[in-house]
Amino acid sequence: MEGLKVSDAKLVVYMHPSKANKASQAILRELSSLLFKFNETFDGVVLAYDVNIHSKTTKILPGIHPYFGVRLQAKLLLFNPKPGMLLEGEVVKLGQQSIHVIVLGFASAIITEEDIREEFKYKLKHDEEVFTSTSHKRHKIKVGTVLRFVAKSFDEEILHISGSLLPAHTGSARWLDKNKGDWSCADRSSKKRKESEEMRQLDNVSVDEATSLMNTDHRRKKSKIHNVDS
Amino acid sequence: MGVKLASERPGFSEMEDVNFTDSELVYHVRDALRSVTLGDSNSYNELIGVIHHTEYLTPDEVALLVTSLKALSGAVSCIDIAHHDSLLSSIFRMSMWSYGPDVMDALVELIISLAASSGKYIDSCLDMLVSNFMPPHYFLALLKQPRGLARKDQVLHRVHSALRDIADLVPLAPLRLLPIILQKMPNVYSKEPMIVIYVENMLRLESGAMGELVGSMILCAVVDRLIDLDVEIEWEDILQDDFSKGIFEMELEDVEETLDDDEQEGDELPRESSSWRRFRGNVVAEKLDSLLVLMFEHLRSCNDVGRLSNVFETLLQSFKQTVMKAHKSKFSQFVMFYACSLDPGNCGVRFADILADIFTGSVSPPDVRMSAVAYLASYLSRAKFLPASFVVNILQRLVGWCWKYTESQDGDINPDAHRVFYSGCQAIMYVLCFRMRSIMDVHRMKSQLFLMPVEALLKHPLSPLKVCLPSIVEEFLRQAKAAHLFTVSETFVFNDLLESEHSRAFGGKERLDMFFPFDPCLLRKSDRYIRPNFVYWSMVRTTYDDDDEEGSSDEDVVDGFMGRSVENIAGDAMAASFEEHDLDLDEFDYSMNKMSITPKNSSNFRFGSELYGSAMRMPSRIRPSTSPESL
Numbered sequence: 001m002e003g004l005k006v007s008d009a010k011l012v013v014y015m016h017p018s019k020a021n022k023a024s025q026a027i028l029r030e031l032s033s034l035l036f037k038f039n040e041t042f043d044g045v046v047l048a049y050d051v052n053i054h055s056k057t058t059k060i061l062p063g064i065h066p067y068f069g070v071r072l073q074a075k076l077l078l079f080n081p082k083p084g085m086l087l088e089g090e091v092v093k094l095g096q097q098s099i100h101v102i103v104l105g106f107a108s109a110i111i112t113e114e115d116i117r118e119e120f121k122y123k124l125k126h127d128e129e130v131f132t133s134t135s136h137k138r139h140k141i142k143v144g145t146v147l148r149f150v151a152k153s154f155d156e157e158i159l160h161i162s163g164s165l166l167p168a169h170t171g172s173a174r175w176l177d178k179n180k181g182d183w184s185c186a187d188r189s190s191k192k193r194k195e196s197e198e199m200r201q202l203d204n205v206s207v208d209e210a211t212s213l214m215n216t217d218h219r220r221k222k223s224k225i226h227n228v229d230s
Numbered sequence: 231m232g233v234k235l236a237s238e239r240p241g242f243s244e245m246e247d248v249n250f251t252d253s254e255l256v257y258h259v260r261d262a263l264r265s266v267t268l269g270d271s272n273s274y275n276e277l278i279g280v281i282h283h284t285e286y287l288t289p290d291e292v293a294l295l296v297t298s299l300k301a302l303s304g305a306v307s308c309i310d311i312a313h314h315d316s317l318l319s320s321i322f323r324m325s326m327w328s329y330g331p332d333v334m335d336a337l338v339e340l341i342i343s344l345a346a347s348s349g350k351y352i353d354s355c356l357d358m359l360v361s362n363f364m365p366p367h368y369f370l371a372l373l374k375q376p377r378g379l380a381r382k383d384q385v386l387h388r389v390h391s392a393l394r395d396i397a398d399l400v401p402l403a404p405l406r407l408l409p410i411i412l413q414k415m416p417n418v419y420s421k422e423p424m425i426v427i428y429v430e431n432m433l434r435l436e437s438g439a440m441g442e443l444v445g446s447m448i449l450c451a452v453v454d455r456l457i458d459l460d461v462e463i464e465w466e467d468i469l470q471d472d473f474s475k476g477i478f479e480m481e482l483e484d485v486e487e488t489l490d491d492d493e494q495e496g497d498e499l500p501r502e503s504s505s506w507r508r509f510r511g512n513v514v515a516e517k518l519d520s521l522l523v524l525m526f527e528h529l530r531s532c533n534d535v536g537r538l539s540n541v542f543e544t545l546l547q548s549f550k551q552t553v554m555k556a557h558k559s560k561f562s563q564f565v566m567f568y569a570c571s572l573d574p575g576n577c578g579v580r581f582a583d584i585l586a587d588i589f590t591g592s593v594s595p596p597d598v599r600m601s602a603v604a605y606l607a608s609y610l611s612r613a614k615f616l617p618a619s620f621v622v623n624i625l626q627r628l629v630g631w632c633w634k635y636t637e638s639q640d641g642d643i644n645p646d647a648h649r650v651f652y653s654g655c656q657a658i659m660y661v662l663c664f665r666m667r668s669i670m671d672v673h674r675m676k677s678q679l680f681l682m683p684v685e686a687l688l689k690h691p692l693s694p695l696k697v698c699l700p701s702i703v704e705e706f707l708r709q710a711k712a713a714h715l716f717t718v719s720e721t722f723v724f725n726d727l728l729e730s731e732h733s734r735a736f737g738g739k740e741r742l743d744m745f746f747p748f749d750p751c752l753l754r755k756s757d758r759y760i761r762p763n764f765v766y767w768s769m770v771r772t773t774y775d776d777d778d779e780e781g782s783s784d785e786d787v788v789d790g791f792m793g794r795s796v797e798n799i800a801g802d803a804m805a806a807s808f809e810e811h812d813l814d815l816d817e818f819d820y821s822m823n824k825m826s827i828t829p830k831n832s833s834n835f836r837f838g839s840e841l842y843g844s845a846m847r848m849p850s851r852i853r854p855s856t857s858p859e860s861l
Binding site for chain 1: 254256304305306307343346347348349350352398399400401402405406
């Protein structure tokens with residue numbers, strides 16, 4: 001799954017004097033307020049943080065309220081799906097016109113009819129809605145399937161992803177992993193070949209940030225970020 | 231418009247014999263939407279026309295509306311926020327209350343599809359659903375009728391399940407929902423049914439699936455609204471206007487009014503005390519009353535499923551931040567009282583502990599500490615469900631703190647400088663007035679009380695006996711003497727005063743010397759919930775009572791009322807008979823009202839006199855000082 005990265009950040013958290021005797025609590029609270037929101041400075045949605053407070057002393061700001069700034073170092077897990085990235089999520093709702101997926105438990109994603117390739121046909125079997133592949137009978141998508149899809153766009157405010165199942169390497173993650181041979185050299189129409197070329201170009205653009213798998217290959221990015229908070 | 235009625239209706243075979251499947255309908259709608267961008271809005275406008283049509287729909291029109299909405303659900307990906315602005319606003323303006331279940335279902339499906347399709351529509355969809363918490367104005371009258379209630383059930387069931395479905399598809403939706411709910415909450419000037427139904431919905435969300443995410447903010451918002459209403463109730467609405475009379479003469483008048491009612495035995499009207507009658511016309515009080523009842527019912531259902539302790543933590547936070555900081559909240563604090571009564575061992579104890587912590591701690595400012603101890607004193611005295619042993623333990627904490635305070639002071643009487651101390655002493659005396667007898671009756675607690683340095687504390691040069699409210703001091707001294715707790719050598723001559731210059735001084739601008747927050751609740755509907763757990767002064771056995779408590783009939787009660795000193799006995803009998811028989815609440819009201827809440831006076835009272843049945847000047851109603859400058 002792409003779109004995740006771990007960044008090292010040097011932060012300064014400014015706190016109101018009343019928090020002086022419970023500084024760590026205040027810092028954690030401050031960092032928690034960043035969670036699940038898209039942050040421009042960090043360039044991603046903050047999913048998790050791991051904080052190390054080194055300094056024992058802090059500087060007090062001059063002014064009406066003597067805020068004091070604590071320097072700390074934190075590892076931040078960030079999520080920023082760019083167009084063309086491959087994402088995975090669980091299907092929560094299926095309909096003829098759309099498939100609804102939840103990614104990482106918090107981001108909603110939708111794949112509309114136009115973005116589902118011809119290969120998949122919608123069927124209503126025994127009161128269960130299913131998208132079945134016409135070329136591979138065992139390749140099914142239904143509620144609960146872990147779906148691998150390509151991101152088309154990402155709404156940073158509501159954290160809503162618009163996705164696509166057009167490329168050949170998308171579909172039910174479990175089936176794709178088991179049958180690697182079948183789809184990598186599947187029959188491709190010229191339209192699909194063009195699409196995969198486009199995707200490769202996008203990949204090149206975002207190669208700085210993309211990581212191939214979660215938990216491996218961290219990119220360290222040092223940035224000094226000031227947060228003025230109360 | 232290209233959509234024809236679905237062919238499953240045999241009655242319309244006279245129309246063009248064309249069958250359309252669901253997907254074909256969807257494609258027709260998509261075409262209509264797409265052609266807008268190309269300049270052709272005919273089909274699009276027809277679609278809007280169908281949606282706008284709300285009044286007196288014939289079955290055809292209903293079917294058309296349902297079909298259109300369903301087709302739109304399938305075509306949401308083609309809806310563009312800019313080009314299809316008028317369609318979207320028509321959809322978001324629809325009120326589910328105006329339609330039948332079929333249309334409701336189709337509309338809800340459309341809203342869910344819209345919300346899940348793109349982040350752009352989430353706020354508007356949630357907004358539309360929250361607007362449907364309340365019916366349109368013309369519907370308010372129907373709410374009292376069975377079919378209005380049936381419609382309400384249908385609408386709210388669908389609204390809440392739609393909110394749940396959207397939360398399932400878009401996990402962050404509750405985060406967006408919260409500010410919308412808070413912002414759309416009706417203000418204190420809205421009509422009562424509107425506020426009530428909105429708060430009902432808020433509480434339903436709190437106990438629903440999203441409760442964990444939005445529940446605590448919702449509860450805080452409801453308590454805020456209670457305080458807003460509370461603050462709007464004027465003191466004048468509660469009091470009599472004539473201040474020239476003494477406080478207990480006012481009481482007498484009170485009771486005389488109810489006497490007149492008594493004579494109309496045959497009347498079907500429910501008995502009400504005059505204070506309730508005074509409130510009947512007060513619109514704000516009625517709103518507050520209804521909302522309090524909603525909260526009580528909600529707390530009761532929380533307790534039934536075992537989540538009261540979690541909810542209580544939120545209520546405590548809200549109490550500390552909002553209720554305690556409101557200047558002399560009148561009735562909102564009864565939410566805490568009721569919650570405690572539902573779970574005395576847990577919540578009841580915790581509430582008292584928290585208040586004692588605030589008073590004995592050094593973090594809060596003096597006014598907050600004085601307010602906390604006033605709440606504590608009133609609570610410990612009035613809560614029937616708190617065992618005397620627990621009360622003694624809390625008293626020990628209070629006495630301990632006050633005693634420690636005196637050890638660090640060597641000054642003389644100074645109401646202003648030591649006001650926290652005086653409020654603590656007054657609290658101790660107030661609680662003992664209510665509880666001394668029950669403490670004395672148990673040997674272990676009696677010795678615990680005797681071991682506390684109460685006498686030394688009250689006789690300290692700081693002279694709390696001179697500073698605290700005279701009425702309380704009198705009553706306390708009388709009971710203390712009868713219990714052989716201690717005696718004072720000087721006679722305190724108070725001249726029937728309720729308050730004194732010193733007490734005013736320590737009470738300060740806010741008059742915290744006369745703050746008894748859990749005095750009987752004057753709101754009619756809420757009081758029914760509170761009453762079974764409430765200690766009225768007339769029910770209290772004091773230490774100077776004779777032990778002769780045998781029986782009293784209603785006759786005795788009437789006689790007592792006439793001036794004979796049997797209030798306490800009658801009070802006991804009433805309390806006893808209430809437990810023995812299951813008195814009908816109306817009957818109970820009736821008998822309670824024959825004895826006023828504050829017992830009758832006798833202007834011959836002198837401290838130390840053996841006159842039996844003298845007045846108990848317990849200031850058992852919330853009332854501001856009678857002195858002009860405090861008004």
